[in-house]
Amino acid sequence: MHTLPQQLANGLLLGSMYGLIAIGYTMVYGIVQLINFAHGEIFMTGAFGALTVYVYILPDGTSMWAAVPLMLIGGGIVSVLVAVGAERFAYRPLRQAPRLAPLITAIGLSLTLQELVRNFYPGADKSRAFPSLDATHSIGSVDITDADIFLVCAAIVCMSSLAWFVRKSRTGRAMQATAQDPDTAQLMGIDTNRIIVVAFAIGGFFAAVAALSYGLKYGNIDYRMGFLMGLKAFTAAVMGGIGNIYGAMLGGVVLGIAETLASAYISNIPGMQQLGGQSWANVWAFVLLILVLLFRPQGLLGERVADRA
Amino acid sequence: MTALLEVEDLHVAYGKIEAVKGISFSVEAGQVVTLIGTNGAGKTTTLRTLSGLLKPSAGKITFDGKPLTGVAAHKIVALGLAHSPEGRHIFPRLTIEENLQLGAFLRKDKEGIEKDIQRAYDLFPILGERRKQAAGTLSGGEQQMLAMGRALMSQPKLLMLDEPSMGLSPIMMQKIMSTIVELKSQGTTILLVEQNAQAALSLADHGHVMEVGNIVLSGTGQDLLHDESVRKAYLGED
Numbered sequence: 001m002h003t004l005p006q007q008l009a010n011g012l013l014l015g016s017m018y019g020l021i022a023i024g025y026t027m028v029y030g031i032v033q034l035i036n037f038a039h040g041e042i043f044m045t046g047a048f049g050a051l052t053v054y055v056y057i058l059p060d061g062t063s064m065w066a067a068v069p070l071m072l073i074g075g076g077i078v079s080v081l082v083a084v085g086a087e088r089f090a091y092r093p094l095r096q097a098p099r100l101a102p103l104i105t106a107i108g109l110s111l112t113l114q115e116l117v118r119n120f121y122p123g124a125d126k127s128r129a130f131p132s133l134d135a136t137h138s139i140g141s142v143d144i145t146d147a148d149i150f151l152v153c154a155a156i157v158c159m160s161s162l163a164w165f166v167r168k169s170r171t172g173r174a175m176q177a178t179a180q181d182p183d184t185a186q187l188m189g190i191d192t193n194r195i196i197v198v199a200f201a202i203g204g205f206f207a208a209v210a211a212l213s214y215g216l217k218y219g220n221i222d223y224r225m226g227f228l229m230g231l232k233a234f235t236a237a238v239m240g241g242i243g244n245i246y247g248a249m250l251g252g253v254v255l256g257i258a259e260t261l262a263s264a265y266i267s268n269i270p271g272m273q274q275l276g277g278q279s280w281a282n283v284w285a286f287v288l289l290i291l292v293l294l295f296r297p298q299g300l301l302g303e304r305v306a307d308r309a
Numbered sequence: 310m311t312a313l314l315e316v317e318d319l320h321v322a323y324g325k326i327e328a329v330k331g332i333s334f335s336v337e338a339g340q341v342v343t344l345i346g347t348n349g350a351g352k353t354t355t356l357r358t359l360s361g362l363l364k365p366s367a368g369k370i371t372f373d374g375k376p377l378t379g380v381a382a383h384k385i386v387a388l389g390l391a392h393s394p395e396g397r398h399i400f401p402r403l404t405i406e407e408n409l410q411l412g413a414f415l416r417k418d419k420e421g422i423e424k425d426i427q428r429a430y431d432l433f434p435i436l437g438e439r440r441k442q443a444a445g446t447l448s449g450g451e452q453q454m455l456a457m458g459r460a461l462m463s464q465p466k467l468l469m470l471d472e473p474s475m476g477l478s479p480i481m482m483q484k485i486m487s488t489i490v491e492l493k494s495q496g497t498t499i500l501l502v503e504q505n506a507q508a509a510l511s512l513a514d515h516g517h518v519m520e521v522g523n524i525v526l527s528g529t530g531q532d533l534l535h536d537e538s539v540r541k542a543y544l545g546e547d
Contacts, residue, residue: 173403173407173410173411174411174414176400176402176403177400177403177411180400180401180402180403181400183362183382183394183398184398184400185411186361186362186381186382186383187360187362187382187386187391187392187394188383188386188411188412188414188415188459188463189383189384189387189414189415189463190383190411190414191381191383192383
């Protein structure tokens with residue numbers, strides 16, 4: 001039986017992964033009001049990009065210290081290309097179309113990417129072994145692996161650079177302007193198409209970071225891995241307040257911790273013995289989403305729509 | 310001498326509905342030109358087409374000797390055309406200072422930008438006092454000042470103001486109008502769209518009256534101000 005600190009750590013780790021993926025949903029939504037339902041598959045292709053580098057490019061016996069950064073670059077390139085390609089060729093032509101059109105396109109794109117990987121990536125239809133970083137360290141009563149350390153460090157670096165980028169850089173400022181008022185942003189001389197591409201690219205790269213962490217942590221990947229992770233990350237983005245990057249990360253962490261604690265402890269409540277364990281984790285995650293939306297429809301950090309000018 | 314802005318036989322349509330039906334006018338450097346007319350006359354559509362947010366269905370726009378038709382909106386600012394849109398459209402969750410900085414988005418001269426921000430604060434002291442405040446918390450009149458200040462930050466050759474007095478108190482309207490006079494005296498070229506015909510015509514060199522997508526009457530500001538049909542239709546006289 002795991003201790004409470006261990007459960008909290010597990011929840012935080014899972015939540016960081018959700019949060020990294022959630023950034024992609026929330027940034028794209030914040031700028032073009034589109035839910036990119038193919039984002040889970042952008043995450044999945046990133047994992048296969050990283051695996052490709054390890055299995056087919058690096059020589060056997062490369063140390064993980066050298067391999068991980070190169071796998072991140074490989075996964076990052078694949079995810080960013082898929083994300084930017086999706087924007088350019090699937091979503092941009094539908095920019096002026098009714099909202100339902102890009103939504104259906106996103107679902108179609110999601111299935112297309114899954115099937116492409118399933119049919120053309122060797123062994124992806126079952127599950128492929130991913131080099132894992134499973135050396136374990138004990139901090140008090142909490143055990144964490146090297147993969148966990150990578151995940152936490154990557155999440156912190158990604159989030160703080162993103163926060164800096166959006167608030168301080170010229171492109172970040174342009175991004176805020178585009179999110180608040182796209183037509184007027186153009187009147188300032190901002191190339192809003194370029195800003196939209198940047199949002200997709202950042203979301204894609206963060207998804208690749210999450211995908212590499214996933215592989216290193218769980219040791220295998222498959223073509224369906226993006227579905228549930230994508231859905232959970234989308235839940236995190238909505239819970240945190242869609243459009244808000246801090247909300248995405250907070251929503252991810254809250255969701256990860258709640259899900260972990262629920263599956264560990266709910267069965268201790270009299271009468272709920274059957275409702276604990278990993279098999280119920282997803283149920284509790286979505287129950288939490290429903291509760292948040294009932295009592296705070298704008299999400300944890302979202303603004304009430306009436307406050308928007 | 311050719312005009313700074315030359316509009317020839319401009320047509321703009323929303324789907325099948327033609328909002329601007331072949332208008333021609335020009336703006337010379339240093340002039341204030343106004344388009345007046347009721348709601349739905351096509352004034353805002355004309356400005357949005359000039360700044361590239363809408364595509365014309367036919368006609369020619371020449372600005373500073375270069376054709377504007379087909380140029381993307383974000384590239385038109387670089388040519389020296391700034392647009393302060395109807396309804397102000399400041400960026401509500403950015404501060405006043407950040408809004409002004411965005412007005413200078415394409416400029417690289419840091420010192421010049423700082424100087425021009427100071428100039429905007431001199432023009433509108435209230436903006437300077439609240440520089441760190443989110444723009445969405447400003448009153449309507451203050452937002453209008455910010456929108457004008459922001460448009461000036463690109464150092465435009467032509468400043469387009471769409472309904473700057475809309476929804477403002479008489480005192481605030483006075484302030485905005487006197488600012489336009491001040492800008493004019495500094496040599497700024499302005500294309501002004503207004504529903505307040507009296508105020509617009511009194512300060513304009515040239516005016517054009519628009520009705521359902523056409524220019525029906527043109528003349529100097531003073532001529533139009535004393536024209537009987539204009540007085541009846543737009544200045545509320547019997």
